[in-house]
Amino acid sequence: MDIETLLKNTSRSLYLSVQALPGSMRPAFGIAYLLCRYADTIADTSILPAQRRLYWIERFPHLLQEQNLQEAAQLAGEICGGSENPYEKELIKNLPPCLHVLNQVPAKQLPIIMDVVQAVCDGMKIDLSTFPEEHSAQLRAFQTPADLQHYCRLMGGKPGLFWSRLICATSKIKMPETEFYELGQHIGDALQIVNILRDLPKDLRIGRCYFPQQNLTEAGLTAADLLDTANSTRFEPIKRKWILWGVNNLKSAVRYFAQLSKTQPGGRAAVAWPVLWTADTLLKVWQTPDLLNPQKRVKIPRSVIYSTILLTPPILVSNGLFNKWLTAKLRKFN
Structure with a gap:
């Protein structure tokens, strides 16, 4: 599935705003959104315990920087099947194409993307380290x-x-x-x-x-x-x-x-x-x-x-x- 379709299927009303953006901003904004959404899918998957999700959330920004396709495949394999959303399932399988698009972003925009992915991952680490497991019956x-x-x-x-x-x-x-x-x-x-x-x-x-x-x-x-x-x-x-x-x-x-x-x-x-x-x-x-x-x-x-x-x-x-x-x-x- 191409990146444009992934963005349309996963961003709902936000996609309308993305389409209105000037061409110089659209690729960077689109790929940043998809990568943050990918991190969200890691954090929310029901098939991994919280500690394993926390490991991957901590690793995710480094994975993007290192472009380790073997590690990307391992991540996708571990969280595949953890979402009922068909569009999230497609996103899980398409991390390598997302990495390819990330590599095409102008150099001056790349640090901006990495900073927001890191911040969102830090927020998700708070979720995973502060709150109990979803099915623990604790609050x-x-x-x-x-x-x-x-x-x-x-x-x-x-x-x-x-x-x-x-x-x-x-x-x-x-x-x-x-x-x-x-x-x-x-x-x-x-x-x-x-x-x-x-x-x-x-x-x-x-x-x-x-x-x-x-x-x-x-x-x-x-x-x-x-x-x-x-x-x-x-x-x-x-x-x-x-x-x-x-x-x-x-x-x-x-x-x-x-x-x-x-x-x-x-x-x-x-x-x-x-x-x-x-x-x-x-x-x-x-x-x-x-x-x-x-x-x-x-x-x-x-x-x-x-x-x-x-x-x-x-x-x-x-x-x-x-x-x-x-x-x-x-x-x-x-």
Whole structure:
């Protein structure tokens, strides 16, 4: 299977953003996503014990650098059959073609890719070393808000940094790069807390509570209490606290977007869409009274995704319109 098809099949709505990117950014972004997704498949496979998965997650960035095809084949052999997703199965079998594409990326973009893969692997090491085995019937929570913020920075903020460094490598911005990078990390933090919020019931049932014990104790809850949908009301203040943390981070997108060149409308669209969809998803989580219910999967409908795309053209030439659009969405949190 070719890399373009792998990307389309594994990235869902993100593929729409990738297609909008300028040609100078698309290969690097696409292969970085696939390699991070490959690492995610290693971390989540059900056929290896956590310690073996931890070994491979630690090895994965080195494997990419060393281009050891024998080791790549060993890895694929160990995790083959560990996913029910047919597209992940194809990805598992296609690491060598991914390595080939990685080798074609311009030299100045290669360190950017390796840095984000390393950061995401570091986040997955936290998963595998902090939480119990998925089928152990045990449940553990992060201890402090700082733990959750650090995790969001690795899994979301560092990809936001990757995106920002890629932009700076292919176009000019007016503000200092370090400031631009920090804004990008804040946006990535917001994208990650959305994933954690909407995946909460599923994560709890594999032993993972990302919401800190400190917050739970203040609400008179334990991680195990969150397995009971009847505790949704008691969990509501914690849910809203972290949604507002995400909203506050997402506000960075206004200044970030204003730095993007209007001569690259595709690049502006590729930033605007995930930000606007994240705002929509945060609101949907905010308005969901029983987030702990495992029968519910919070996500925005396809109609919202495509309507956002259809309404995009004016903001490609106006920072002010993007500001108004995003701000109007974020005002709904009260």
